[in-house]
Amino acid sequence: MPKFYITTAIDYSNGDPHLGHALEKIGADCIARYRRLAGDAVHFLMGMDEHSQSVIQAAAAAGVTPQAWVDRMASSFADYWRRLQCSNDDWIRTTEPRHARAVTALLERIRARHPDDLFEAEYAGLYCTGCEEFKTGAQIVDGHCIEHPTLTLIPTKERNHFFRLSGYRDAVLERIRSGVLAVEPEIRRNEVVRLLEAGLQDISISRQRQPWGIPFPGDPQQTVYVWFDALINYLSATGFPDAGYDRLWPADLHVIGKGITRFHCIIWPAMLLAAELPPPRAVWAHGYVQWSGAKMSKTAGTAVSLGEAIDHYGADALRYFLLREVGFANDGDFTWERFDARYTADLANTLGNLVKRSLDMIHSYRAGTVPKGERGAGPLGPPGPPGPLDDAARVCSAAYQKAMDACRLEEGAVQWMELAGRANRYIQETAPWELKKAGKDAELDTVLASLARTVARLAVLAHPFVPTTSETIWGLFGPPAPLAQVRLAHLSDLDVGGRAVAKPPILFPKPRLAPA
RNA sequence: GGCGGCGUAGCUCAGCUGGUUAGAGCAGCGGAAUCAUAAUCCGCGGGUCGUCGGUUCGAGUCCGACCGCCGCUACCA
Secondary structure (H helix, E strand, O other): OEEEEEEEOEEEEOOOHHHHHHHHHHHHHHHHHHHHHHOOOOEEEEEOOOOEEEEEEEHHHHHHHHHHHHHHHHHHHHHHHHHOOOOOOEEEEEOOOOHHHHHHHHHHHHHOOOHHEEEEEHHHHHHHOOOOOEEOHHHHEEEEEOOOOOOOOHHHHEEEEEEOHHHHHHHHHHHHHHHHOOOOHHHHHHHHHHHHHHOOOOOOOOOOOOOOEEEEEEEEEEEOOOOHHHHHHHHOOOOOOOHHHOOOOOOOEEEEHHHHHHHHHHHHHHHHHHHHOOOOEEEEEEEEEOOOEEEEEEEEOOOHHHHHHHHHOOOHHHHHHHHHHHHOOOEEOOOEEEHHHHHHHHHHHHHHHHHHHHHHHHHHHHEOOOOOOOOEEEEEEEEOOOHHHHHHHHHHHHHHHHHHHOOOOHHHHHHHHHHHHHHHHHHHHHHHHHHHHHHHOOOOOOOHHHHHHHHHHHHHHHHOOOOOOOOOOHHHHHOOHHHHHHHHHHHHHOOOOOEEEEOOOOOOOOOOOOOO
């Protein structure tokens, strides 16, 4: 059983999670759940990034200690991820001892293997005494810090530890070009390659005057710069440097936002190479959730809160909407109109109604027991002659797996829904109610058995996207095996003939249109 | 400024290495059916494929210019 170590970016502890955070976690969770269905030994990591100056500021503003602040934030984020059914196996926080230990160990390992890669140098920049940090770029307006326009920025020099990033340009570039380190989607890979081709500068990896951080090994006067610290979380969670960490490492997939490819595709691999550790195998950089085509910015006042979006139709519906409509590669729009349209057309009308009508007919015509049809096999027995829906399931499932293997989650969702659509057409074509009236029992058995099989298969394909609904549908058959034990490879053999089915619920109720 | 991407039916998008009447889903309109959440199924799409010019027997599909969006170019998690 191949292992599959997948991670999300760890979130910064300075505000509540929003739809953008949610898209990333849901997408990663979708991939993790899919890999489990495919039979991999999945290890799925999520967590929090809890160091740096802005944490101190946020804590001070809230009148609590930094630790109390990050505890509160971590609890809040974790609560949202539970509501969204994230199936992470581990949850790491960069304030944990296991993380500090790994950061120290990694730096010491670099120093031991490539001593020249770490050196001290002067860092010069504009320092804001209000923020207690260096300011660059857009943080400076008219020569003043945007947070403290009345203060004067002070040109300051600071002695820092540096990492010789420049020495790893060729090695990282070669890995990305050859695909040994896969960067997807392609547009992100091209951006990274161009960045590498343009050349790299060495980077400062320590800070003075930053008490809220991990002490720099051998120089307790300084702390490890927050980005350098944060990236290492993926390694910390494997147990590094203890023996056995390589049961998980290297990571098979880092799921991140498109804005941080530079850190994950260039700096992080270089850090690992310097320590003579294998770089990750793949990085997937998703796009952003927009609100009516505009950026969803925290400062501009987010148009919709994550809590609202979850409460609207439930976690499954939000998961499906984000993955199907917003997508996991490009930017996409969240609007209530689109959410409603997707929910109604796909989840309620196509899938929910299919499950309901199919199983209701089994109750009306066969007293709630799935006919064995022409198959006559047990619950997971060998298939008999395949019907049109079995063919459709095979085709859709193959396309689904091809898409999901490539992290094209939208396409996976399309294929899943396509099978449900085929089943609806099958009902129309075979008209079971006519078969019932005409007393064509054998044909009716075949049709109902075929529908039941298809519904069960849809429950399996649904799992990465709508885990709760998936379990609900699967549970209706009183299945012999928990869904967690089902594998995609068994899908064609899946049968529910002879099983008693529960009365189907309305899976995705449509709110009555409110009178105007 | 540098590098790159996008601009195809009301909406979201497919259209690979150029080749018969430009496609899908959703929405809309018409019809059928009644197992089902008034759900489903069938039928209906003349949209200058951003603009202009070029290459070619032939171009959303290649080249150039232009217009309009957008991304990456920050030691901002």
